[in-house]
Amino acid sequence: MLMMLDRGSVRSMSARRRRWGMMVAWPRSSGSLIHRKHIDEHLGAPVEITVTVNGTPHTHDVEPRTLLVQYIREHVGLTGTNIGCDTSSCGACSLHLNGEAVKSCTVLAVQADGTDIRTIEGMADADGTLHPMQQAFMENHGLQCGYCTPGMVMAATSLLDENPHPTEEEVRIGLEGNLCRCTGYHNIVKSVLAAASANA
Numbered sequence: 001m002l003m004m005l006d007r008g009s010v011r012s013m014s015a016r017r018r019r020w021g022m023m024v025a026w027p028r029s030s031g032s033l034i035h036r037k038h039i040d041e042h043l044g045a046p047v048e049i050t051v052t053v054n055g056t057p058h059t060h061d062v063e064p065r066t067l068l069v070q071y072i073r074e075h076v077g078l079t080g081t082n083i084g085c086d087t088s089s090c091g092a093c094s095l096h097l098n099g100e101a102v103k104s105c106t107v108l109a110v111q112a113d114g115t116d117i118r119t120i121e122g123m124a125d126a127d128g129t130l131h132p133m134q135q136a137f138m139e140n141h142g143l144q145c146g147y148c149t150p151g152m153v154m155a156a157t158s159l160l161d162e163n164p165h166p167t168e169e170e171v172r173i174g175l176e177g178n179l180c181r182c183t184g185y186h187n188i189v190k191s192v193l194a195a196a197s198a199n200a
Ligand code: FES
Pocket: 082, 083, 084, 085, 086, 087, 088, 089, 090, 091, 092, 093, 094, 103, 104, 105, 106
């Protein structure tokens, strides 16, 4: 299995890692992310949801079974968020939901009703200036085929939001939920550390 985590790091599981694991299983048991009533009340009937994606509100009718990643790609039309596994393993579908990185194949679109979402398309400035994390990936060759890159950038940005100056080990632990099938981990970690240095 392709992992970013050194074996010796397993015991030093961080709070971020534990939270990431919880988000993979189910975003939250209470609060704005969960709208179980939509599922229970409507069963198979389409449900109207409204989300803000990269600053723009979107309202659509979706089937309760629709995954957030499907919604973003097929209803909103933003295909930068990739689907790699559909089983919460690879992190290719990572985006920011209310400011936190989540794997959007683990969230139903109806659960995201009322939330604020940021995708890779919303990272650069309107004039095309790349987000510092995107710039760091470009300058440090943090991508090969690029398929994992949007998810990596979203997860790495969230990581630095929580820990602006991580160690290499903390980067590896923080990104262990994101897999790179090209195995380009060295330069991915280098990119994140460079982005952290640029924050100094
Ligand atoms: S597509 Fe969501 S984790 Fe792989």
